[in-house]
Amino acid sequence: DQQVKQNSPSLSVQEGRISILNCDYTNSMFDYFLWYKKYPAEGPTFLISISSIKDKNEDGRFTVFLNKSAKHLSLHIVPSQPGDSAVYFCAASAMAGTASKLTFGTGTRLQVTL
Amino acid sequence: NAGVTQTPKFQVLKTGQSMTLQCAQDMNHNSMYWYRQDPGMGLRLIYYSASEGTTDKGEVPNGYNVSRLNKREFSLRLESAAPSQTSVYFCASRPANTGELFFGEGSRLTVL
Numbered sequence: 197d198q199q200v201k202q203n204s205p206s207l208s209v210q211e212g213r214i215s216i217l218n219c220d221y222t223n224s225m226f227d228y229f230l231w232y233k234k235y236p237a238e239g240p241t242f243l244i245s246i247s248s249i250k251d252k253n254e255d256g257r258f259t260v261f262l263n264k265s266a267k268h269l270s271l272h273i274v275p276s277q278p279g280d281s282a283v284y285f286c287a288a289s290a291m292a293g294t295a296s297k298l299t300f301g302t303g304t305r306l307q308v309t310l
Numbered sequence: 311n312a313g314v315t316q317t318p319k320f321q322v323l324k325t326g327q328s329m330t331l332q333c334a335q336d337m338n339h340n341s342m343y344w345y346r347q348d349p350g351m352g353l354r355l356i357y358y359s360a361s362e363g364t365t366d367k368g369e370v371p372n373g374y375n376v377s378r379l380n381k382r383e384f385s386l387r388l389e390s391a392a393p394s395q396t397s398v399y400f401c402a403s404r405p406a407n408t409g410e411l412f413f414g415e416g417s418r419l420t421v422l
Contacts, residue, residue: 200352202352205350228409230409230410237415237416238415238416239314239400239402239413239414239415239416240353240400240411240413241413242410242411242412245409245410285352285353287353289409296409297343297355297358297368298343298355298409298411299355300345300352300353300354301352302350302351302352303352
């Protein structure tokens, strides 16, 4: 049972335009959400996070939106750059104590074209 | 600052062989994790350790064992490798005050 879903395996966007990556979750206990970026042959690196008490978090070109009622979050990248081409993973956790585990989605491969 | 270091980076095994993946972090993090990444499956948690001396199963623990040797090191052992364990394995650690995981560069394992 996939608790975190990224239904788009891939996305292609022109340089300078907006990239929107989507993520849905089913577990209502999740209250902390993260986006990770992964380049080939490297480990995932943290990009941005959001707590369930917020509906938006912004960090430079990256903004994450959370819609708790729809159990949906999205990552917006504006403007998109060629260096943003990577696989993006959505992750979620229920922040219970110090042993919280991250559940990851299947990833979306973003390609930013010139 | 090395962060999370995994060894080996590549390994080829025959079915039935055993091996241990090593992981060490130098960030004084309490929690450590082992994930595997497979095409179309994302990252799936194998085992984790909330603190030194404790370990717990994740989503896909079958065929694996772990040891939290000390606060720095968390190893993953395959006692009898199977082709289904062909994957890329990632070790990660997490500090106590955030939900963010810090990942190693990965270990690519092929079981023939």
